[in-house]
Amino acid sequence: MARTKASSDNDNGASADEGVELLKKGIYEGRYVPGQRLIEIDLMRDLGVSRGHVREALRRLAAEGLVAIERNRGASVRKISRKEVNDIFDVLTDISVIAVRKAMQNMDEPGHRRIVEDSLKAARRFSRRAAGVRHVQEFMEENARFWNSIGAVADNPVLENTRERLQTLLFRLQMQGLTMGAERELWITQHEEALVAMLEGNAVLAERLMGRASRSVRDAILALPDSAFL
DSSP states (O other), X not given: OOOSSOOOSSSOSBOHHHHHHHHHHHHHTTSSOTTOEEOHHHHHHHHTBOHHHHHHXXXXXXXXXXXXXXXXXXXXXXXXXXXXXXXXXHHHHHHHHHXXXXXXXXXXXXXXXXXXXXXXXXXXXXXXHGGGOOBHHHHHXXXXXXXXXXXXXXXXXXXXXXXXXXXXXXXXXXXXXXXXXXXXXXXXXXXXXXXXXXXXXXXXXXXXXXXXXXXXXXXHHHTSOGGGOO
């Protein structure tokens, strides 16, 4: 949650790590949008971190590809191109399949089956109301929720961190005011079937469906209008 008062220029207040996570969350939730300049004094107030920690957070997020830092212009949220979406999904699809494989191996761990069952219920709820969902960001968030549940069961921090970083890059799409078109079903296709396959212990089918689901989301993103990209 954003703080109401800025820290001083020393290292009091939240840490640089917290600043990174808060800024990521802001990009993820659309509070900082592609192309928006990131003003240090505003971030100090919004995130509750010192100037030094703001600068460190911006440097880290620039290294991750979320932020662009230009000489004499400062920092801004990086926009994303169609090519970059393709490049991300070339890796993300393979990682997603590996995550499902790991999740299947861990299904008998305490609480893991419940996570998948709850994810299936959530997927079905979203599917029932999908026809009435207008904004692209809601489908992006549902897709992220779905994959986060798989990551929780896979229980591999390195794998999950890599997948999460790639997924977060996709939230640099220009989604303000963007509404759904004919690609609506692509965002959530195979989600329910894949979760059912996991619960039934059908690892081969689950992996196949998860791969298809990831490719479908890529197609849905690439079908968005040019205004969503660079």
